[in-house]
Amino acid sequence: MNLLILGGTTEASAIARALAHDTRFNATISLAGRTRHPAPQPLPCRVGGFGGAEGLARYLTEHRIGAVIDATHPFATRMTRNAEDAARLSGTRLLVVWRPPWRRQPSDIWIDVPDMAAAAEALGPAPRRVLLTIGQKDLAAFAAAPWHHYVLRSVDPPAPDALPHRAEVIAARGPFAETAERDLLVTRRIEVLVTKNSGGGATEGKLAAARVLGLPVVMVSRPPPPDAETVATADEALAWIERLYHAQPRRGA
Ligand code: NAP
Numbered sequence: 001m002n003l004l005i006l007g008g009t010t011e012a013s014a015i016a017r018a019l020a021h022d023t024r025f026n027a028t029i030s031l032a033g034r035t036r037h038p039a040p041q042p043l044p045c046r047v048g049g050f051g052g053a054e055g056l057a058r059y060l061t062e063h064r065i066g067a068v069i070d071a072t073h074p075f076a077t078r079m080t081r082n083a084e085d086a087a088r089l090s091g092t093r094l095l096v097v098w099r100p101p102w103r104r105q106p107s108d109i110w111i112d113v114p115d116m117a118a119a120a121e122a123l124g125p126a127p128r129r130v131l132l133t134i135g136q137k138d139l140a141a142f143a144a145a146p147w148h149h150y151v152l153r154s155v156d157p158p159a160p161d162a163l164p165h166r167a168e169v170i171a172a173r174g175p176f177a178e179t180a181e182r183d184l185l186v187t188r189r190i191e192v193l194v195t196k197n198s199g200g201g202a203t204e205g206k207l208a209a210a211r212v213l214g215l216p217v218v219m220v221s222r223p224p225p226p227d228a229e230t231v232a233t234a235d236e237a238l239a240w241i242e243r244l245y246h247a248q249p250r251r252g253a
Helices: 010-020 053-062 078-088 114-124 178-185 205-213 234-245
Strands: 002-006 024-031 046-047 067-070 091-099 109-113 129-133 149-154 167-171 192-196 218-219
Touching: 002 010, 002 091, 002 114, 010 091, 010 234, 053 078, 067 078, 067 234, 078 091, 091 234, 109 114, 114 218, 178 205, 192 205
Parallel strands: 002 024, 002 067, 024 046, 067 091, 109 218, 129 149, 129 192, 149 167, 192 218
Antiparallel strands: none
């Protein structure tokens, strides 16, 4: 069975590792091509956009894909919408890995906001030292609040002209342990964190560190869930693939 895994997450890599040596499947992983040195993949890998939902639908038909597993990040909303539309257009089975969001704990000081503009506004009018762990796409909102000092952590350093006026960059790839996160917050004298509610264990350490240090976290809320069948983990996705495989009509049956 031919499978397409839409990747860029720890779940996608875990699914890819599990399928790599399973001869029943002929799986390909797809990456957007955002990071300069993506982690090596155990499956054949294609890189770059498909050209919208129609382009993806064409790819699914031409490559006779039996199922597409959308294991992109929960904030990669355009890709997930395209996957929904392409699955409908091409009649391909679709599963979305929808990682549960982080939940506030009693001693957390979270400021929930709907988007990046609201996150920048929530930092307030007085200058603060801010840890931004939001990737590179949404820096413009913070460039518009140049009185803060930003410490930006992302896999690759952003283009210098995309950075807010006062910004230092830490290029690093997760996972990040709680103790290292606590050191980072203390040594960089961080007063407030800004993050998307990505969920998952790989980048949760900063929330535990902020809790211990009594620091506020500006939390950008999740987009609405996809209009598709979902599972929460890579293991559940693999179980879904297994069920689908056994439900396939066999040649000669
Ligand atoms: P997005 O805004 O939802 O997608 C924008 C466009 O990028 C899509 O329309 C598609 O282009 C292309 N694309 C996205 N994911 C792709 C994939 N896996 N394979 C091929 N093309 C892909 O996505 P994004 O938020 O920029 O995220 C890009 C990638 O980074 C995703 O793979 C995601 O898993 C990963 N990522 C995102 C975040 C985040 O916070 N957004 C965090 C960690 C990792 P076409 O329309 O041309 O097909």
